[in-house]
Amino acid sequence: MGKSLHIGLIGGIGVAASVVYYQRLCAAVSALGVPLELTLVQADVQELIRNNLADNRAAQADVYARLIDRLAAAGCDCAAITSLGGHFCFDETVARAALPLVSAVAPLDAFFAAEGLHRVGLLGTRVVMRTRLYGQLTRTEAVALDAETETLGQRYQEMAVAGSCSEADRAAFFEAGRRMVEEMGAEAIVLAGTDLNLAFDGTHVPGYRVIDALDVHVDLLARLATGRAAL
Numbered sequence: 001m002g003k004s005l006h007i008g009l010i011g012g013i014g015v016a017a018s019v020v021y022y023q024r025l026c027a028a029v030s031a032l033g034v035p036l037e038l039t040l041v042q043a044d045v046q047e048l049i050r051n052n053l054a055d056n057r058a059a060q061a062d063v064y065a066r067l068i069d070r071l072a073a074a075g076c077d078c079a080a081i082t083s084l085g086g087h088f089c090f091d092e093t094v095a096r097a098a099l100p101l102v103s104a105v106a107p108l109d110a111f112f113a114a115e116g117l118h119r120v121g122l123l124g125t126r127v128v129m130r131t132r133l134y135g136q137l138t139r140t141e142a143v144a145l146d147a148e149t150e151t152l153g154q155r156y157q158e159m160a161v162a163g164s165c166s167e168a169d170r171a172a173f174f175e176a177g178r179r180m181v182e183e184m185g186a187e188a189i190v191l192a193g194t195d196l197n198l199a200f201d202g203t204h205v206p207g208y209r210v211i212d213a214l215d216v217h218v219d220l221l222a223r224l225a226t227g228r229a230a231l
Helices: 015-031 045-053 057-073 085-096 106-114 126-130 146-162 167-184 194-198 213-225
Strands: 007-011 038-042 078-081 119-124 141-143 188-192 210-212
Touching (some): 007 015, 007 057, 007 213, 015 213, 045 057, 045 085, 045 146, 057 078, 078 085, 078 213, 085 126, 106 213, 119 146, 146 167, 167 188, 188 194, 194 213, 210 213
Parallel strands (some): 007 038, 119 141, 119 188, 188 210
């Protein structure tokens, strides 16, 4: 094994996403029998939303860079953004960051291919759905309900900010997934928004395969944290 890394997380976007990242990363590293070194810093979800909707990548990258400076000062070896929607300025952040930035998007293409998936449906922020995960999937086709991107994106945003999911929200997301499976040929629905774990929490069965992109990211971070993967 290689060197175990001190993981830095940019949280707060939103709070529920930060909590589930922390829970799942702690559990994954504990299962591997290695102590976890982790530092979490807090971003502002409202600031992120404003910059995301305005596609103000430079401004948000500057915000992230300042937070990553704090993580570097705390001794972190790498950093990760706990929001797929927050990856809209990933390249701009990499150019400013004092630490290596571990993408949540990059590992997905290889994961889908390894699972033998040819087409997946996306649920998440407006930008994630509209850009098909920022155009970074090359081996698997992604589909979304383009005519409803604004409505679904707004519903997702409100749920993420509230940190809770209503039954109406859950029904809307489950139905959107069902339509992508039945009408668009999606072989699985990807939760490409970290806070979607509030809706797809295991207490209700949607009736189709669901892949939480968060789990793929956490798996990589756990392997980095325990020296089983390298940057």
